[in-house]
Amino acid sequence: MATSRASSTPASGDRRVRRTQAALARALLRLVEEQDLSRITVADVAELAGVSRSTFYDHYRDVHELAEAACTAMIDNLIEALPGDFDVADPAEEATQSLEAFFASLAEHAGLYRALLGPQGSARVADHIRHRSTVAIQERLREAVEGAGVPERARAVLELPLDVPAAFTAGALIGVAAEWLRGGCPRSPAEMAALTWPLFHSLYRIEATPPS
Template sequence: MALTRDRKSDLSDPRVRRTQAALQRTLIDLVQDGDLSRISVADVAERAGVSRSTFYDHYRDVHELAEAACTTMIDDLIEAIPDPGVRDVPDTAPDTLLTFFTHLDEHAGLYRSVLGPQGSARVINHVRRHATVAAYVGARRAATGDDTPTDYTAQTPHDVPAAFTAGALIGVATDWLQHGCPRSPAEMAALTRPLLMAVYRGDDHAEA
């Protein structure tokens, strides 16, 4: 197997970004038709129209490609997680959760593989950290009106409601995926929203 190149040094090269994006899209398409564990490097390379050596220039194996595909989509999606501190917009807030669950449903095979029992700790930790930061920043925005852009690389203080919200959302989503998405994304959004909001109502009562 060829050695994986230092991808961080290549990220400024648009050809590298295009190739990685093409490989990620290809894997996402393949997962819709079959289990991730049965997809080989050869399958991805052939469908993407690149050589195996080109694949290995960017990723060590299909599992690393799956992690990259998931974290890329999660980075784009994470703003859909609702601001838990916002209580006065019930008509609009569920739409963000609906977007979240709809996205998971559309790519259920991929997320089921990486978030399940045999999944990727890297992806799970990535989702948990970003969701915690989003919940923390959202609550602060609701309380202070501060609209500073969210920095997901920043170290946030230990915040129990934010961490609980992130963990609960991941737990609910993972359970739903593992059971084959028996409820619609709309039902999941409607059921999850009041549970997340209760965390912050309880936190207010504790501080009173």
């Protein structure tokens, strides 16, 4: 019995940690909808999450660190909304829908993203988004290259190391998203998707050609 309890304790502890961190993140996201991130205190978050301040400090140094953790966790989910491929076989409707989901997710928590991606934002979050986006786009580009013959007009781009166009695209996407958030999301997610997808498509268009 003692062995069983000892072996189950870490998993139980991990679940408690995850529940507490999730509660703190939910509280922060609710608060940031009502006021600027810079005005939110540890006491505000702890009270709304139903935990003590000491419990908060068991997990995070301050509100900014919690915000970074919440933002980077959501980014990992947002990246999955990016278009699946960059070739003409990928239907434009499907691609724009995935980009619309990406921008809609940003808009849902615009206050948090605006604070962390703005001029006085978090370098850690920006680097995380840039890295995760680059890796995801690089994988999609590689899949497109391996699954299609490459026409002459696309060869110049595809002869570059794949991380170059991927990093270029990731940086551009971050720039567009940050400027959109900074301006108060003046265009709808659907409009942003419709404007963004042609840029992706024109730069990375890879037409399938029969193998020789």
